Structure formats: structure tokens, C-alpha cells
Amino acid sequence: MLQRYILVRLLQIVPVLLAIVTINFFIIHLVPGDPAIAIAGPAASQAYIDSVRRQFGFDKPIFEQYFIYIYNLLLGNLGISVAARRPVLDIVLERVPATLLLMMTAWFASLGLGIFLGTKAGMRRGSRFDRAVSLSALTLYSIPVFWLALGFVSVFALRLRIFPISGMMDTVHPAQGIALALDIGAHMVLPIVSMIAFYMPQFYQLTRTSVAETLQEDFVKTLRAAGLQRTSTFSRYILKNSSLPTITLAGLWLGYSLTGAVLIEVIFAWPGLGRLLFDSTLTRDYPVLLGVFLVASVMVVVVALATDLLYVFLDPRMRYGSEPS
Amino acid sequence: MKRSLVLACVLATVLSVSAVGVVTSNAARAQGETVLVVAQQSDPGILNNMLGDTLGSFFVHYNVWSELVHLSYDQQTIIPQLAQSWTISSDGLNYTFHLRPGVKWHDGVAFTADDVKFTMDTAVALPTWAIAYLQPVNSTVVNDPLNITFVLKQPDAGWLTLLAFGSDFGLNILPKHLYEGTNITANSHNQAPVGTGPFKFVSHIPAQSITLAANPDYWGGKPGVDKIVIKIIPSSATALQELQAGTIQYVNTFDNPVLFSQLPPLAQIANIQISHPTGGVLTWFLYNTRDSVLGNATLRQAIGYAINRTELAQKAYYAYAEPMDGFYLAGKWYNSAAALAYNPQKAIQLLDQLGLTPNSQGVRLTLEFAFHPLFGMDIEAQVVKEQLAQVGIALTLWSGDYPTWFDKVHVQGNYQLALRASQIGPDPDLLWQWLDPTHEGESGSTFFNNTAMNNLFSQAKQITDFTQRKALYDQVQVILHDNVPVLPLTNIEDVNLWRSDMVSNLGPQRNTDRWDLATASVVASPAPEPLSVYVYVGIGAAVVIVVAAIVVWRMQASKKAKMAREEDKDIGPQPPGGPPRP
Numbered sequence: 001m002l003q004r005y006i007l008v009r010l011l012q013i014v015p016v017l018l019a020i021v022t023i024n025f026f027i028i029h030l031v032p033g034d035p036a037i038a039i040a041g042p043a044a045s046q047a048y049i050d051s052v053r054r055q056f057g058f059d060k061p062i063f064e065q066y067f068i069y070i071y072n073l074l075l076g077n078l079g080i081s082v083a084a085r086r087p088v089l090d091i092v093l094e095r096v097p098a099t100l101l102l103m104m105t106a107w108f109a110s111l112g113l114g115i116f117l118g119t120k121a122g123m124r125r126g127s128r129f130d131r132a133v134s135l136s137a138l139t140l141y142s143i144p145v146f147w148l149a150l151g152f153v154s155v156f157a158l159r160l161r162i163f164p165i166s167g168m169m170d171t172v173h174p175a176q177g178i179a180l181a182l183d184i185g186a187h188m189v190l191p192i193v194s195m196i197a198f199y200m201p202q203f204y205q206l207t208r209t210s211v212a213e214t215l216q217e218d219f220v221k222t223l224r225a226a227g228l229q230r231t232s233t234f235s236r237y238i239l240k241n242s243s244l245p246t247i248t249l250a251g252l253w254l255g256y257s258l259t260g261a262v263l264i265e266v267i268f269a270w271p272g273l274g275r276l277l278f279d280s281t282l283t284r285d286y287p288v289l290l291g292v293f294l295v296a297s298v299m300v301v302v303v304a305l306a307t308d309l310l311y312v313f314l315d316p317r318m319r320y321g322s323e324p325s
Numbered sequence: 326m327k328r329s330l331v332l333a334c335v336l337a338t339v340l341s342v343s344a345v346g347v348v349t350s351n352a353a354r355a356q357g358e359t360v361l362v363v364a365q366q367s368d369p370g371i372l373n374n375m376l377g378d379t380l381g382s383f384f385v386h387y388n389v390w391s392e393l394v395h396l397s398y399d400q401q402t403i404i405p406q407l408a409q410s411w412t413i414s415s416d417g418l419n420y421t422f423h424l425r426p427g428v429k430w431h432d433g434v435a436f437t438a439d440d441v442k443f444t445m446d447t448a449v450a451l452p453t454w455a456i457a458y459l460q461p462v463n464s465t466v467v468n469d470p471l472n473i474t475f476v477l478k479q480p481d482a483g484w485l486t487l488l489a490f491g492s493d494f495g496l497n498i499l500p501k502h503l504y505e506g507t508n509i510t511a512n513s514h515n516q517a518p519v520g521t522g523p524f525k526f527v528s529h530i531p532a533q534s535i536t537l538a539a540n541p542d543y544w545g546g547k548p549g550v551d552k553i554v555i556k557i558i559p560s561s562a563t564a565l566q567e568l569q570a571g572t573i574q575y576v577n578t579f580d581n582p583v584l585f586s587q588l589p590p591l592a593q594i595a596n597i598q599i600s601h602p603t604g605g606v607l608t609w610f611l612y613n614t615r616d617s618v619l620g621n622a623t624l625r626q627a628i629g630y631a632i633n634r635t636e637l638a639q640k641a642y643y644a645y646a647e648p649m650d651g652f653y654l655a656g657k658w659y660n661s662a663a664a665l666a667y668n669p670q671k672a673i674q675l676l677d678q679l680g681l682t683p684n685s686q687g688v689r690l691t692l693e694f695a696f697h698p699l700f701g702m703d704i705e706a707q708v709v710k711e712q713l714a715q716v717g718i719a720l721t722l723w724s725g726d727y728p729t730w731f732d733k734v735h736v737q738g739n740y741q742l743a744l745r746a747s748q749i750g751p752d753p754d755l756l757w758q759w760l761d762p763t764h765e766g767e768s769g770s771t772f773f774n775n776t777a778m779n780n781l782f783s784q785a786k787q788i789t790d791f792t793q794r795k796a797l798y799d800q801v802q803v804i805l806h807d808n809v810p811v812l813p814l815t816n817i818e819d820v821n822l823w824r825s826d827m828v829s830n831l832g833p834q835r836n837t838d839r840w841d842l843a844t845a846s847v848v849a850s851p852a853p854e855p856l857s858v859y860v861y862v863g864i865g866a867a868v869v870i871v872v873a874a875i876v877v878w879r880m881q882a883s884k885k886a887k888m889a890r891e892e893d894k895d896i897g898p899q900p901p902g903g904p905p906r907p
Contacts, residue, residue, distance in 0.1 A: 032728075032729045032732045032733070034728070034732055035728075037728070037732070037736065047456060048452050048454050048456050048457070081370055083370040083377075085370065085371055085376065085515065091531075094531055095531070095532065098532075153566055154566065157566070157570065158566055158570055161570070164572070165563060165567050165570055165572060166558055166563045166566075166567065167533060167556065167558075168533060170853060171530060171534040171536065171554060172554045172853075266559045267560050271368075271530070271532030271533050272532075275532055275559060278559065279368060281726075282367075282726070282727075284728050
């Protein structure tokens with residue numbers, strides 16, 4: 001039963017991806033602005049603009065361009081970047097590690113902190129701890145992330161000189177080995193703290209509400225009646241039963257993570273995919289844009305699948321139920 | 326539990342010790358090597374501007390590659406580069422360049438006239454964007470390794486200036502021995518250039534930085550700096566913070582567009598120097614002369630009189646721009662008789678004459694105004710809107726990013742009034758590309774077609790005598806004054822900011838160019854970024870405290886659990902996997 005469910009979900013990915021690729025392709029081509037002209041730049045002669053169109057196939061009818069794109073995609077060829085004249089796949093892949101490093105760290109930190117604080121606050125709703133944390137979480141969440149980021153930079157980097165201002169490493173004084181790891185770590189602190197300030201409150205609120213709701217349920221009354229105290233064991237039962245909404249949100253965020261940090265990556269000059277997306281939009285580098293969208297979509301689909309499978313393991317009703325939907 | 330505490334202490338010690346190591350070794354390495362760090366906004370996909378469709382990196386272009394000739398910073402004189410001198414035949418058709426002897430490519434191969442011919446042929450054959458600057462050229466002939474002749478199709482007084490102008494942006498001479506017989510656009514040297522300039526390419530870390538090293542064999546002498554790091558920082562706010570911190574020493578606003586509103590507070594900081602020579606980027610109106618309303622020349626003129634360009638330069642550019650009142654920059658080609666100065670009374674009088682009377686809200690007519698936000702034009706558009714409202718012309722603002730705006734104005738020609746910015750270049754003929762009614766690319770989007778003006782432009786192009794040529798352009802300016810198909814507004818200054826306590830003798834200081842780093846000298850190189858030992862000691866201490874806290878907390882919890890287990894004995898075993906949810 002379980003194997004069949006997984007197989008069906010895997011097969012479903014194929015039409016989903018095809019639909020995504022198709023929609024991406026046409027949406028991008030609907031954006032006004034001729035890429036050949038954006039590429040050719042100011043004061044370009046008509047002969048040159050025409051040659052750019054020919055070179056990148058922009059002179060062909062859009063449906064022909066679409067089928068060429070799909071055909072190349074099946075061969076694993078994402079095309080050539082218009083701005084860099086290099087294969088799109090190389091350009092996209094060289095940005096993935098930086099983005100994953102930043103986003104995964106921020107994701108784990110936000111999720112861990114959100115669940116930890118959310119459980120504590122949910123267990124003791126109305127307590128001084130709950131009120132203090134809820135208020136600060138709400139405040140952090142309502143501050144625009146770019147403003148917070150610039151504020152962090154001017155205090156911790158410019159005034160106190162504790163952390164570097166931007167970038168991923170000190171390329172002026174390149175380091176190796178453990179020193180490089182430390183250098184990257186120091187560069188990660190401010191962007192990650194800025195992201196935690198935005199994402200942690202969401203996990204916190206969700207966990208807090210969910211835990212508080214679970215506390216009202218009958219089995220909790222039974223446990224209480226049986227004399228269980230508010231120990232860590234008790235938190236564990238509650239948490240397991242209230243984790244589904246948080247997992248859904250965490251999965252969603254993880255799916256969007258590859259391109260979700262455009263603003264943070266731009267402010268902190270982080271060399272990730274979000275910035276590639278930003279730069280490519282400005283230059284109308286269609287092949288690169290499509291490449292980034294594709295990688296990001298694959299991520300969303302894969303994480304959505306993983307989240308669904310995780311439900312099956314967490315919620316016995318889905319495991320033993322007649323037909324999981 | 327005790328084991329984890331020990332582990333944490335070991336980890337913290339390792340961290341702190343290695344941190345001390347990093348800081349001291351970095352400090353040692355920094356000694357004796359001078360480093361200049363500059364900023365640029367976009368990550369160049371390609372480091373060969375001739376193929377760089379988005380015009381990749383000007384710092385690399387100017388410091389790794391070389392061209393035949395350059396244009397001076399004020400765009401008034403032509404500066405010899407690889408061409409030491411040149412002679413022009415009496416019929417104005419043959420331009421012979423005498424190349425600098427003894428110049429070597431960064432890989433040691435000698436530079437010759439063959440490289441120049443190969444470059445020019447490639448630029449036309451591919452084609453590249455540089456074809457626009459080579460259109461007047463019929464052929465190039467190599468006379469000997471150090472002499473090359475460009476044969477023009479017809480005499481063209483502005484061509485040499487045009488070549489120099491194009492060279493500033495691209496037209497870098499390619500090494501024939503590395504490019505010949507290869508797929509030029511896919512050649513790996515586009516990413517790792519081998520040039521003849523003052524600096525050699527070392528490395529490019531995508532989206533992070535480009536590193537260059539001094540070329541001791543440079544024909545202009547060994548540069549004053551050992552190493553250049555071009556940091557790629559997309560946000561100008563971030564770049565300016567780095568400048569204040571001294572982790573960047575030089576920012577120019579061409580490569581790193583700064584909001585003009587960010588400049589006044591920076592001007593107050595003692596060790597930040599701002600230079601702002603005239604940059605030659607003009608903002609101007611394009612009128613769609615095919616439009617049913619703006620087809621009227623008197624109306625176009627009235628709008629010209631209603632614009633207070635001095636106020637525009639003040640409000641939109643915080644005085645980092647100069648107002649324009651004519652069609653050429655103030656200088657040798659400018660005709661004061663064609664000036665269109667601010668005169669609101671005259672504007673109102675002309676509007677009344679046209680029968681455009683104000684309605685109850687004081688609005689005489691409404692126009693659509695299309696702009697894009699580059700070069701601070703989003704703010705300029707707001708000021709224009711305020712100014713025209715004072716004479717009863719209401720503007721509906723339309724804005725899009727540059728490609729979208731370009732599509733609307735230049736491709737579709739579907740606009741009324743538009744605001745654009747562009748370099749117009751040093752030669753008066755360069756204005757023609759914006760007025761040429763053949764409507765190719767960006768030109769001719771005003772649809773203005775005046776036979777007398779067209780003839781004057783094509784005639785003036787072939788005359789080499791200044792006085793005769795000037796007389797024709799004076800007439801052109803009068804026609805433009807009467808018809809106003811375009812209207813120059815402001816000349817944006819080229820703002821450069823640098824740390825005067827760390828670096829001196831930069832291009833803008835010596836009036837050569839904003840990208841000229843060959844003669845820069847560094848007083849103080851940027852300090853290593855991971856700043857102090859205290860940070861790592863602090864991190865180490867924090868780790869120890871956190872781990873200790875966790876250990877203590879776990880011990881307490883297990884003690885409690887033990888007590889709880891003793892109490893739970895009466896309840897019986899728990900169901901596996903937690904109690905079922907109802």
C-alpha cells in the first residue's frame with residue numbers, strides 16, 4: 001500500500017514538472033521588453049540586434065522556440081546564458097551551494113528556535129514568558145526584513161565591527177581550511193539573524209497555537225489525570241501531536257528556499273541563486289531565468305513530496321487509512 | 326554528559342586558537358603587499374567588453390585590456406594608448422595608426438598590427454555591438470607590424486572621436502594568437518582575459534569578486550598597486566557602508582549607481598572624498614511628434630519653457646547635475662542663440678495662444694509621461710510633474726524597468742512624452758543617432774523628419790574644418806530650437822567617492838578616467854575582515870556556556886524524570902508511539 005502510494009506520487013511529478021516548465025516558458029516570454037534589445041544595449045545597430053536574435057533563436061516563432069527548449073531540456077541542456085555565453089546549468093549549479101548553506105542554516109535555526117519557544121509558550125499560555133516572547137516575535141515579524149538587515153549591518157558591522165558587512169568570504173585576504181570555514185561562518189551571522197527574525201515568528205506562532213489546542217484534547221486530560229507533570233516527556237507527547245501544521249509550513253518554506261532570499265542575498269551580496277535571478281531579470285537573460293525557475297520548481301516539487309511522505313510516517317491514520325489522498 | 330562538556334571546551338579552545346592564527350597570518354600576509362579594493366554592482370558574465378552584451382566590467386576593460394585610443398575624462402581630447410600617434414591623409418579617408426613598440430601580451434607574446442586587424446575584422450564579422458563604431462570603415466590594411474591604416478568609405482570628421490568613444494566601452498584589442506581559429510564567443514579567455522593593460526587577470530569568483538595583479542611589464546610603467554580586488558556588491562547602500570568601514574576604498578557611481586539622496590550625508594564624513602566632474606550622461610525629453618497633441622511644435626516649445634532645469638538639477642540630483650538650456654553641452658559646439666531657457670510666462674502665453682485654457686481644476690491638458698528609474702530619473706520625473714502642473718499641464722506617470730520602457734518607447738513608439746538618459750558623446754554628430762528618422766534601434770523614436778536638418782547633419786559630417794562645421798551645427802540647433810523633437814534637461818555628474826586616508830592618485834583625481842587605476846597608490850590596504858580575536862574568544866565562550874547550560878538542564882530533567890518514573894509505577898506502561906489522538 002505504502003509503496004504504491006510513493007510510486008503514484010513519484011509518477012505525478014512528471015506532468016507537474018512539464019506543466020511548470022511550460023508555464024515558466026510562456027510567462028517569461030509574455031514579459032514586455034525584447035531580450036535582443038536588452039542584450040544589445042544602447043546605441044546598438046540594427047544589424048547587431050538582428051544577429052543577437054538569430055544567435056539565440058529569438059527570431060523563431062514562440063512555439064518553435066518552446067519545442068526546441070523542451071527538446072534540449074530532455075537532453076539535459078538548459079541552454080547558453082545570453083550575458084555570460086556559458087552553459088546555464090553550470091551558472092545555476094555554481095550558485096546552489098551558497099544558497100543552500102545560507103537557507104538551510106537559517107531554516108534549521110528558525111525551525112528549532114520556533115518550535116522550542118512555541119512549545120514553551122504554548123504549554124504556559126498567558127504566562128510572563130509567553131507574553132514576552134509573543135510580543136517580541138510579533139515585533140520582529142512586522143519589521144521589514146531589509147530595514148532590519150541594514151540596521152544590523154550598521155550596528156554590528158559598521159559601529160561595533162564585530163561582523164563583516166557583506167559577501168560570503170574575505171576575498172581580499174583569502175583563507176584556507178578551518179580559517180575559511182570560520183570566515184564564512186562570520187559572514188553568515190548577520191544574514192541568518194535577519195532571516196531568523198522574519199521566519200522564526202511564523203514557526204513560533206504556529207507551534208504555540210497548535211500546542212495550546214492539543215492541550216485541550218481528551219488524551220491530555222487522561223495523561224494529566226494519570227498524574228503526568230509538565231516534564232520534557234510530557235512536552236514530547238504534546239509536540240508530536242501538534243507538529244503537523246509546523247511541518248507543512250516548514251516544507252513550504254524549504255521548497256521556496258532556493259529563490260526565497262533574493263532581498264537578503266542582494267543586501268548582503270551573498271553569491272546565491274536569488275541574486276542570479278535578480279541580475280538575470282534586469283538583463284532579460286531568458287535562458288538563465290528559465291534555468292533558475294526550473295531548479296527552484298524541482299525543489300518545490302521534491303520537498304512537497306517529502307513533506308507528504310513525512311505525514312504518512314507521523315500520522316498513523318494516513319499509514320493505515322484506506323486511501324491516502 | 327560530562328563528556329559533552331569536555332568536548333565543548335575542546336571545541337571552544339580549538340576555535341579560539343585557530344582564530345588567533347587566522348588573524349595573525351592574515352596580518353602577516355597583508356604586510357608588504359598593497360591592495361586596492363573597489364566596488365561594482367553587477368556580476369559580469371563575461372570579462373571581454375567587446376562581446377559583453379551587458380557590457381560586463383569596466384574596471385577589467387580599462388585595466389586588463391587596452392585599446393588604440395581613449396577619450397579624455399572631459400571627452401574633449403583623444404589620448405594615445407596602443408596607438409602612439411596617427412596621421413590622416415589629406416583626403417580624410419586614410420587613418421594610419423603608429424603602434425607603440427615593445428608592447429607584450431600578458432602571456433609574453435609580442436603585440437602587433439595583426440592583432441588590431443584581427444580585432445576589427447572580428448568585431449564586424451561576428452558582429453559585435455562595436456560594429457556601430459566601425460560602420461564608416463571600409464577596410465583595415467596592415468602596413469608593417471607597427472603600422473595599420475583604416476580606410477574610410479567617405480570622409481568622416483567625427484570618426485576618430487567615435488572610435489575613442491567606443492574604445493572606452495569596448496573595442497579592446499584581442500590577442501590574435503589566442504582567438505584566431507576558435508569560436509570567439511565561447512573562447513575561455515573571455516572569462517580569463519589576456520590583455521596588454523597595467524594589470525593581469527588573476528581570478529573571478531562568481532558573484533563575489535575579481536582579482537587583478539600588477540603587470541610589471543606595462544608600457545606605461547609598473548602600476549602603483551600590487552593587487553586590485555573588485556568586489557561585486559549589488560546594493561549601493563551596502564557598498565557605501567563598506568566604504569565607510571574602509572573595506573572598500575573606491576566607489577564610482579557608473580559601476581555602482583548610488584541614490585543621489587545618499588550623497589549629502591557622505592559628503593560630511595572627513596575621510597571620504599567626493600569628486601564629481603561632468604559625466605556626459607544627459608537626461609532629456611523625447612516627444613512623440615506623431616502624437617495628435619504633441620505633433621504641435623509650439624506646444625513642445627511651451628513645455629520647454631515651463632521646465633526649470635536649475636531646480637531640476639537641485640531637487641532630483643542634489644546639485645550633482647548641471648542644468649542644460651541648449652541642445653549641446655556648454656562648450657565649443659554650443660549655440661547660445663538656440664537656448665530655450667526657463668520662462669513660465671512665455672509658456673503660459675504659448676499655451677493660451679494654442680487655445681488650451683485651464684479647466685476648473687486649472688488643468689489645460691493631460692499627457693502620459695514614460696520614464697524608467699535608472700540614473701535617478703524616478704525622482705526627476707516627480708519634479709517634472711510638479712513643474713508642469715504649475716503651467717496647467719497634468720502628467721500621468723508611466724514607469725517600467727529599462728527593457729520594458731525601451732519596448733514601449735523605442736520599439737512600439739507608443740508614448741507621448743518620455744524621459745530618457747544617455748551618453749551623447751563628444752562629437753556633435755553623435756546627436757544624429759537620436760534624430761535619424763530611419764528608426765533603427767533607439768534612433769528616430771520621435772518620428773521627427775526635417776529635410777533641412779537631415780541634410781545639415783550629413784553635410785557637416787564630411788567637413789573637417791572646425792569653423793565651417795560649427796556653422797552647420799549652429800543651424801541644426803536653431804532648427805531644434807524651433808521644433809523641439811527632443812529637449813535636454815540635465816547633465817548628470819560622474820560621482821566618485823574614495824577614502825582619502827587610504828588611497829590617492831586615482832583616475833578622477835588625475836582627470837584621466839574613473840576606471841583608471843594604473844597610477845593609484847595605496848596608503849593603507851583594507852584590514853582583514855574577520856575582525857578581532859575577541860570575536861572568536863566570545864564565540865568560544867558562548868559555545869561553552871550554552872553547552873554547560875544544556876548539560877545542567879539535562880541533568881535536572883533526568884533527575885525529575887527519575888522521580889516521575891517512580892510516581893508513574895502505579896499507572897502502568899505507556900502505549901508505544903504516544904497516546905492515540907481522538
